[in-house]
Every structure is written in C-alpha cells, then in structure tokens.
Amino acid sequence: xxxxxxxxxxxxxxxxxxxxxxxxxxxxxxxxxxxxxxxxxxxxxxxxxxxxxxxxxxxxxxxxxxxxxxxxxxxxxxxxxxxxxxxxxxxxxxxxxxxxxxxxxxxxxxxxx
Numbered sequence: 783x784x785x786x787x788x789x790x791x792x793x794x795x796x797x798x799x800x801x802x803x804x805x806x807x808x809x810x811x812x813x814x815x816x817x818x819x820x821x822x823x824x825x826x827x828x829x830x831x832x833x834x835x836x837x838x839x840x841x842x843x844x845x846x847x848x849x850x851x852x853x854x855x856x857x858x859x860x861x862x863x864x865x866x867x868x869x870x871x872x873x874x875x876x877x878x879x880x881x882x883x884x885x886x887x888x889x890x891x892x893x894x895x
Contacts, residue, residue, distance in 0.1 A: 798885035
C-alpha cells in the first residue's frame with residue numbers, strides 16, 4: 783500500500799499526488815496537518831529516508847522561528863516540534879513497502895514505486 787502525507791494547499795504535494803495517479807497508484811491520503819504523525823512515525827520516516835529530523839522540517843516557516851527552533855537543536859526536540867506542529871513537516875512524504883521518499887521534486891517518489 784502506498785501512503786502520501788498530503789497537504790492539498792501545497793503545489794508540490796498536489797503534483798506528487800497527480801504523479802502517483804499517473805503511475806497507477808491509488809495512495810491512501812493522510813492529511814497530516816489534521817492527522818499529525820507521532821514522534822515514533824517521524825523517527826521511522828527519518829530513518830527510512832536516511833536523513834536527520836532537521837532535513838524533514840520546513841525551516842523557512844515563521845513558526846519555526848516563533849518556536850525558537852534552530853538547526854542545531856537536538857533531534858528529539860525537532861521531532862517533538864513536528865509532532866506538535868505538523869505544518870513544520872516538509873511535504874509531501876510518500877511511503878510504500880518499507881521505503882519512503884520526499885516529493886521534492888515530485889519525481890523523487892518514482893524511486894520507490
């Protein structure tokens with residue numbers, strides 16, 4: 783099963799979802815802003831992607847600064863911030879068969895299909 787952590791207001795997320803459909807995928811759509819991933823899910827996605835939590839964050843968001851977050855904060859603090867404020871999560875994330883891809887650019891998700 784393919785799942786996309788989707789934000790319908792994000793053009794990259796919409797493009798990634800369209801690309802999945804073009805390749806015959808009918809993903810489960812998780813509106814992660816409403817159904818926030820848990821800390822455990824975020825840790826798992828970072829591990830599968832092979833990235834540090836900061837690489838999964840939208841550091842340009844005003845909220846990142848408002849919360850006093852920095853690029854050098856401990857991983858667990860960043861995970862907790864994303865779990866509490868899912869709008870800080872870079873989007874979209876696509877999960878399939880124990881693999882994950884960040885749809886930046888959207889074509890990056892084709893590697894896991």
